[in-house]
Amino acid sequence: MKFCSHCGSDAVTFSIPQGDDRPRHLCGGCGAIHYINPRVIVGTLPYLEDRVLLCKRAIEPRLGLWTLPAGFMENGETSEEGALRESWEEARANVRVDDLYTIYDIPHINQVYLMYRGELSDTNFGAGPESLEVALFREDEIPWEEIAFPIMRETLEHYFADCRKGSFALHRGIIQRKL
Amino acid sequence: MKFCSHCGSDAVTFSIPQGDDRPRHLCGGCGAIHYINPRVIVGTLPYLEDRVLLCKRAIEPRLGLWTLPAGFMENGETSEEGALRESWEEARANVRVDDLYTIYDIPHINQVYLMYRGELSDTNFGAGPESLEVALFREDEIPWEEIAFPIMRETLEHYFADCRKGSFALHRGIIQRKL
């Protein structure tokens, strides 16, 4: 933040406001404190019988790699609505949500992922504008070396392990920065 | 947003960018698109034997009403770390987290609540700067008519119901705008 979005002043510093304990974007012009908070990414794990739907990314980052449909939660929607919206936008997938399935914190990039598990209600899926290709994969067909993000790999690993157990609990996890 | 935080221009409109499907704060000066997304509130339900810890709010909104300790998740922390930080800041409470307990969407104010359940590890709690008073309550002592927020009331109701059942599953919910 170089300029204050309230008053247009360029006297914005990154310093600790009185009574606070961490630096914020502080406007020397109007006194506004601009908070920047983590963002929520919502998505689904769509399955049909023993297969899971993945999208091949048409956009950076990780263009050409595979992921579950997910994206930034928007104002005015619930996390489940956002997950269904992203599933439609990226994969033209209609998903009947069973339950929240994984929640992951990624603190070094200020993100929280909420992934919902749900059955595809039809097979009329297809690539949305942010996908090159959308397809169903059995566990042994998953392109494990070409999964775009660790959160998606872990969510898929939990899913196939839970399929073998026959029960699907919520999984929580943290993705740490690679050293 | 009246001024662009990248370039300081006042030519900021709220309109739909090309290729998008909803209005954003768009800068006519530098072309920046400013996204505003939901915020995450993290907190705990601290218990000790058959009692639950509540804080009497020293700040608006709902000054003087009772709530579980919770606040905005900060960049660089996990949701559980944030929940423990808020429990310390508001109630000087040391909590040993059992598990994520409730997740609530409040779409009309663009918030997602993540509440963790955990036992107090000692009784050295006390009012932080945002609390007037902090105390432990049995179910029949809870000031039900003076609970600050519906999400907190519902989380408490789930908790005492689960205590009677003897099992604590994750609860998901949506708080809708009162009509």
Ligand SMILES: [Zn+2]
């Ligand atoms: Zn300002």
Ligand SMILES: [Zn+2]
């Ligand atoms: Zn600009």
